[in-house]
Amino acid sequence: MAQQTAHEAAHHEHHHEELGFWRKYVFSTDHKVIGIQYGITGLIFLFFGFTLMMLMRWQLAFPGQALPGIGGLFQKIFGDKMVLPDVNGHPGVMTSELYNSFGAMHGTIMVFLGIVPTAFAAFGNYVVPLQIGAPDMTFPKINMASYWSFFLGGVVMLASFFCPGGAAKSGWTSYSPLANITDQVPEFVAAHPVLGLIFNGQSMWILGMVFLITSSLLGSVNFITTIIQLRAPGMTWMRLPFFVWAQLVTSFLLLLAFPPLEAASIFQLMDRVAGTSFFLPSGLIVNGAQIHISGGGSPLLWQHLFWFLAHPEVYVLILPGIGIIGEVVANNTRKPLWGYKAMVFAIFVLGFLSFIVWAHHMYLTGMGAAVSAFFQTTTIMISVPSVILLTALILSLWGGSIRFTTPMCFATAFLPMFGIGGLTGIPLAFNALDLYLHDTYYVIAHFHYIVAPGTIFAIFAGVYHWFPKATGRMMNQFLGRLHFWASFLFINGIFLPMFLQGMLGMHRRWYDGGASYDISKAIVWGLSGFDWNKVISISAWGLGLAQLPFIFNFFSSIWYGKAVGRNPWDATTLEWLAPSPPPHGNFDHAPEVHRGPYEYSVPGAAQDFIPQSEPTSPTAPAAPALAH
């Protein structure tokens, strides 16, 4: 810190107005503070969403048995209606309603409150302006509004757990007509006609989503404008670090894909509050009686609008991750990214195609063979740019003298596991196979391999990689290794068996792990009574424990980590030119860019990396002005 203040004193040409605590750390307009706010909130939500799943895994592995140790507390939090006693009278068995709401909220929280804020917003906010040599984002106040809108969305989602009837239970996809008619507690609605319609799980879910959509709109406008307008002199498009490209395409996906879900959310809210029938067909029977509605709506409309967002959303989840991995791989292999231009073009094709594949989630709806054939074709097409990206990253390892730093450990593990996730998706692209695999654990395993060992490992790689920039201190390497190996082991213990369960036909929404289904005995217990559910659950709890070294490492390194200078990784991109941590305004002088992003191991160069800001012929310093 002393070092940094000295720098500030030495270099600041304009005087610095000292901001109070609130403006500096809470309602800050500095992109780095907002990035850190996003990061910490996002990581907390990731752990919270994972905790929901760890509780659900108890119910799957040991159905009907009370949670050990925390059962009483659990019942106090969620109430007697949601948590029941077991046969021996010990409290702590979750009801199917609670299980369903945990499932829906796990998905919602992980996707919209965990991964997007962390991978996209946190790293994007912190790193993008630094990498392009900008002093801040173009619209700092809008940036702050984006974070606080996200935060409010999170609060609304969490509050929905404590509404009468509990949180949303219709899955993270909130399919209508189920999601239109659930969660309203009749007594509560009768007592408070207006509040009763709004303060219930599904309505709160919709309101929370509206905040989150607003947040991502504000964020993505900001990112795109920043990348277009605030690139430093000399930072031409093909000199942008790959991470910036990934963020640019992701921003476009968020900008254009989210509004249709907003439209759908408004429709669903109208259905729930104003009594319309956007998603309710004529003659709908609920609980044995025809419900009193005008009818004439279309349940498929919800699915179309939802997946029009939610398929590009999948790429929103993975592209920033690939961007982070690109940075980490180039830096730690000490060579340029293999096929940088091909990767840039691939990411654009991927972004475009992601808008026309959405209905491959809907093969089972009976939307027709012609429509299915179209979406089957585009889905197979989109695997081409995805494979280009992964191949380029793998080939980047070729012939490199790899430094296995902690971020590189996560990056190397990312490549094969993202590969597994991607390749297991190809069977799902085919209509005929999907009819069988739809809603089984195979699907769960497939997309979790993309987002959990994929994106979340990329997030960890990013945290370890940029931590020294944000704090001026390194994270502990031993704890990092411990975190990595334990996570790697357990995460595969969770998701590999799921492929097997899924292919044998286990359904993703079975509340008791299949215990009440005769058909499932062979699936779950399989040969010789070996219970995959228990293996998966124990691995999940192991994965939870494996995060403890990370949490400890994260906080202790802020104060006790090894202090480092500006460029501890010997990296080339502009963020390493700024002081660690960078002050408000980022750079000592406005940087200029003279070369591409990954000039590692250039033959004949004095060292094995040449920063982007280095003038092209370092031996002859920039020629003095000739004109007099």
Added chain:
Amino acid sequence: MEIPYTLTARPDTGLYNAKIGIWLFLASEVMLFGGLFSGYVFMRLGSEPGYWPHGLLNVPVGTMNTFILIASSVTVVLAWASLKMRQFTQYKIFMAMTILCGAIFLIVKLTYEYPQKFQHFGVYIKKDALVKYEDYLGNNYLKAKNLSPRVEITGHLHNKEALTDPNVKEYEIALDEVNAEPTNPQSDRPHFWPKPVTEKIATIEKSDVQYASVFAPRHSSYFAIYFTITGLHGLHVLGGVLVFIYFMLPVSTRLYRQNPEHLANRVEVAGLFWHFVDLVWIFVFPLFYLL
């Protein structure tokens, strides 16, 4: 710390920051209204014959509102041009006219168009009871002329207690002209000038009614999507008006004194948004009022 290109254009892109920002925002808005209009398409294609109403909205009033919005789009450009020419008084006049247009649009919607709908009442007759109300529906006549059937009887509800009291077994409705004289050839097509409710009262048994409601969002797919889209459009108009009012406040006058180009940029960006809101109405008007 200064952020570059807040006021002046970046040479290689030719744009200042906010202008890119607003165009991106509008792209997102296009997707939002695209989603809403796709809802319209689904609702309309999914409705059975006779269930998508025509001629329930007041076309002359809608036309007037359309021209008011178009006029406001012109005045906001004139306001911006006045700022560029540094004629502040003229700017204020044009800006005030813009605000006035937006306000008239909203007032007409909220105090005339919407309340008129809430007073109107419609009952959908069950399929097997349609014959019973042939006098009000005229389906034989329509079939002979190869027109879509009528399944709904509309007008003003005479006995309001029928809505709440389960002991009242029928609705008494002062009929719209189309149901009062269903075989009148003048009612084959929707009227351009809306006709007042007649004095003829029909009695409809509740047991023959499939669904009954005032013209609120819950009435039908048509009114659901009508109120949703025009409501959101109205919120956009309100947002635009509030921003324009901000441009008339003393803070903006101060900004003009310090940096007139900054205020001009703000008006330009808000004006782009305003044109978009106008454009959405250009789609809304024919889709709901005319088609």
